[in-house]
Amino acid sequence: MKALIKGLHHFSNHEFTHYAELFERLTREGQKPETLFITCSDSRVVPCLITHANPGDLFVIRNAGNIVPPYGAGDEGMEGTIEYAVRVLGVTDIVVCGHSHCGALQGALAPEKLQALPAVQRWLRHTARTRQIIADHYNNLTPDLKLEVAIQENVLAQVESLRTHPCVASRLADRSLHIHAWVYKMEGGYVLSYDAETELFQRINTEPGGAYAPATQRRQNPTRPQAA
Numbered sequence: 756m757k758a759l760i761k762g763l764h765h766f767s768n769h770e771f772t773h774y775a776e777l778f779e780r781l782t783r784e785g786q787k788p789e790t791l792f793i794t795c796s797d798s799r800v801v802p803c804l805i806t807h808a809n810p811g812d813l814f815v816i817r818n819a820g821n822i823v824p825p826y827g828a829g830d831e832g833m834e835g836t837i838e839y840a841v842r843v844l845g846v847t848d849i850v851v852c853g854h855s856h857c858g859a860l861q862g863a864l865a866p867e868k869l870q871a872l873p874a875v876q877r878w879l880r881h882t883a884r885t886r887q888i889i890a891d892h893y894n895n896l897t898p899d900l901k902l903e904v905a906i907q908e909n910v911l912a913q914v915e916s917l918r919t920h921p922c923v924a925s926r927l928a929d930r931s932l933h934i935h936a937w938v939y940k941m942e943g944g945y946v947l948s949y950d951a952e953t954e955l956f957q958r959i960n961t962e963p964g965g966a967y968a969p970a971t972q973r974r975q976n977p978t979r980p981q982a983a
Contacts, residue, residue, distance in 0.1 A: 774810065781811045788814040791840040793913070794852040795821045795859065799941050802852070814840045820859030821851060822881045823913040826920045834920065841922040841932065851917065852937040852946075853910040860905045864889065881916070885909040907956050910936045911949065 771778075792802045792813045802813055816836055823837075824830040840846050853860075862869050863882040869875055885908050893904050914936050917923055926932030936949035938956060947956040 777810060786811050786814070786844065788812055788840075788844060789847050790814070791816065791837070791844075791846045791849045792852065793817075793821055793823060793850065793917075794939075795819065795854055795857060797854060797857065799856075800852070800854050800939060805939060805944070805946070814844060814846060819875065819878060820857065820863070820882060820909065821853050821913060822859075822878065822909075823851065823916045824881050825916045828881070837917070837920055838922045841920075841926055847931065848933050848935060849917065849923070850935045850937055851910050851913050852939055853906045854939040855903070855906065855941055857902075857906050857909075860885075860902060860909055863909075864902065864905055882909055882912070884912040884915070888912070907938055907947075907949075910938060 788811060790813050792806075793816045794800055794802055796817045796819050802808065802815055803810075806813070816833070818833075824833055826834060840849075859875075859879065860882070862872075862875060863879045863886055866876065866879070869879070885905055888908050889901060889905050893901055893908075896904060914934055917934060918927065923932065923934075927934070936956075937959075938947045939945075940947065946959045948959050949956050
């Protein structure tokens with residue numbers, strides 16, 4: 756806590772002046788983010804850092820496993836936050852961003868290790884689709900590779916759950932809203948984005964001609980990850 760207090764003092768006394776005009780405008784005009792960013796609570800994932808976004812750019816939802824319960828599942832906080840972002844703020848893009856080495860997905864794949872965490876067990880019931888896909892199509896992989904695939908499949912499963920929210924479905928129907936499935940590779944500082952045409956997670960290149968990172972092809976050839 757002492758480090759956080761020290762950081763607050765440093766921001767207030769040294770950093771805030773660089774953002775004063777921005778915060779004054781945001782205070783006066785209100786927030787107008789273009790993107791709803793749904794990601795994991797993991798402390799190693801920092802949305803504004805990895806996207807180099809400014810205050811006011813991202814409307815962020817965080818929870819263990821970057822999970823989006825289907826509409827009507829009883830998570831009114833999640834439903835209300837999504838609805839506010841889509842209907843009131845008018846975001847044009849939603850990113851569902853998983854990340855490598857995700858502890859929530861490790862727990863989902865090994866529920867027997869969560870006996871002392873009943874609330875976590877209940878929350879991870881929303882990964883049932885992911886767990887079934889892994890069991891049916893990727894069960895022969897090594898544990899590390901299985902986790903990597905599960906992280907990607909979970910992002911896609913949560914995107915499907917996101918589509919069940921009426922406010923999202925309505926905006927998707929008139930093409931005024933776009934959904935993006937990402938996986939942040941924290942060990943390399945890059946992001947994989949799902950391409951629906953190729954059914955591959957491909958590295959978002961920051962420079963022309965950059966090579967794709969390893970990616971997973973969904974279920975057409977589920978025995979091992981494929982390189983794009």
